[in-house]
Amino acid sequence: MKRVGRLNRLQRMGLLAFLAGLAVLFSLLSPHFLRWENLSNVLLQSAVQIVVAVGMTLVVATRGIDLSVGSVMALSGIVTAGLMKAHWAWDLALLAGLASGATMGALNGLGVALLGINPFIVTLGTAGIFRAVALIATDARPIYGFPLGFRALGSGRWGPLPSSALIALAAFVFGALVVAWTRFGTNARAVGDNLEAAYRLGVPVTRTRIGIYTLCSTFAALGGIIVTARLNTAEAIAGMGIELEAIAAVVMGGTSFAGGEASVPGTLLGALIIGTLANGLTIINVPTYYQQLVIGVVFMVAVLADRLRRRTQRNALFET
Numbered sequence: 518m519k520r521v522g523r524l525n526r527l528q529r530m531g532l533l534a535f536l537a538g539l540a541v542l543f544s545l546l547s548p549h550f551l552r553w554e555n556l557s558n559v560l561l562q563s564a565v566q567i568v569v570a571v572g573m574t575l576v577v578a579t580r581g582i583d584l585s586v587g588s589v590m591a592l593s594g595i596v597t598a599g600l601m602k603a604h605w606a607w608d609l610a611l612l613a614g615l616a617s618g619a620t621m622g623a624l625n626g627l628g629v630a631l632l633g634i635n636p637f638i639v640t641l642g643t644a645g646i647f648r649a650v651a652l653i654a655t656d657a658r659p660i661y662g663f664p665l666g667f668r669a670l671g672s673g674r675w676g677p678l679p680s681s682a683l684i685a686l687a688a689f690v691f692g693a694l695v696v697a698w699t700r701f702g703t704n705a706r707a708v709g710d711n712l713e714a715a716y717r718l719g720v721p722v723t724r725t726r727i728g729i730y731t732l733c734s735t736f737a738a739l740g741g742i743i744v745t746a747r748l749n750t751a752e753a754i755a756g757m758g759i760e761l762e763a764i765a766a767v768v769m770g771g772t773s774f775a776g777g778e779a780s781v782p783g784t785l786l787g788a789l790i791i792g793t794l795a796n797g798l799t800i801i802n803v804p805t806y807y808q809q810l811v812i813g814v815v816f817m818v819a820v821l822a823d824r825l826r827r828r829t830q831r832n833a834l835f836e837t
Contacts, residue, residue, distance in 0.1 A: 532770065532786040536793060543797035550800055553677070560682035561747075563792030565590075565740040567685040569759055570766040570788045571692035571781060572736025575702070575729045577767045579709040580776035581636040585625060586763060588647035589734045590741030590756030593618040595651050597742055598660040598751035607667035611742055618738020619731050621647060626727030644760075651753035661750040671747025681743045688736060693781040695732075702779070705729055709776025758809075761816060762791055769819035791815065 543550040569586050576583045597614030601607055621643065628639035673680040696702040704725045707715040715722050740759075745751045768774065769790065770783025791812060798808045 532783065532790065536786060536790050539790065539793050539797060543793070543800065546797075546801045550797060555796070555800065557677070557679060557682075559789075559792050559796045560685075561679040562796055563789055564679065564681035564685040565743050566759065566762050566766060566788040566792055567785060568688045568740040568743065569737050570763040570770075570784045571688050572733035573763045573767050574692065574770075574772050574779050574781055574784045575696065575705050576636075576733045577764065577772050577774060578696075578776055578779035579705055579726065579729055580712075580774065581629065581726075581729070582640065582764070583625065583730065583733050583737075584637065584640040584760050585621070585644035585647055586733065586737035586740075587756030587759045588644045588651065589618050589621050589737040590744065590759065591751075591753050592621065592647045592651040592654075592741075593738035594741035594745035594751040594755055595655055595660065595753065598663065598745055599654070601663050601667065602660060607664045611667070611670075614742050615735055615738050618741070619735045622731040622734025622737075623727060625734065626730035629730065630723045630726035648753065655751075655753050657753060659750045659752045663746070663749055668746050668749055671743050671745070672749075681747060684739070684743060688739065689781065689785050692736075692784075696779045696781050701725065701728060706777055706779060709778075711777075762788075762812060765812060765816035765819055766791055769815065769822075774820070787819070 540551070549555055569590070573583060573586065593614045596617040597610045600610035600613050605613070625636075625640055625643055628634050628643070629636050632639075669680060670684065671681050675683055696705075704715070704720045704722075707718065707720050708722055708725055708729075712722065737756075741755060744755050766787030767784050769787035770785070771780035772778060772784065794811055794815070795808055798811065799805075
């Protein structure tokens, strides 16, 4: 077990080294990369990916997947925006947007835990439903023009740091505490490690799985609210494609599709790597479609690396 823990620490050190290497590479290619204004933009652009990926971590740890997070982002942002346009106080509208995300996550969890449907099928279906509801509710038109206090959540600053980056940091700390220090986090890992054994040990499997998807979508709703506040616009097309980025960050960070483990610090590093890649490629004028190619390659490499890591861990366990 000590060797397995050492392998996990080495993986995180490798991610840190890779992130530092990216920073050095892009600073050599562009003198603007290491300026604080640009580094602040990296944090700003990575904030949503961090929030969504932290929520995705527990889902993947239970051998699940949530393909609806982008649609949840869009619909939660629209709920929040619509209520503000209906003259709700922005903080109450924000809470309602988070509640709408939690409700959508609970529906995913019910489909997985109670109906026994594969998570891929459930969340693929709800992704289409939630996106369609967002389009129908807005007639595919953006909603814009929100109170200054709300907009500060996405584009404001607390000292030298973007407020959205600090919100992402709070989400990271919350997620890390849930995984490492709560019974819910322990139960989630137990469910992912061995579902039958979790049942026999008295783990409330159904409640845990519903809670996991509820928490994941709540994080996605928070990401959608940050995007809405940053752009001062709520759109039904928000969050498209973020599923791949979130899953890539999670797997790159050391949370395996095989379940049973969850590394929130690794997820943070994975999201920062993806954000740094996107920013660095933009600053050296690489077209957007090439950026998507790079993210796809990173995802495939992360999956292959995860398989190699799991094999190494199994060998380490057999040797002890």
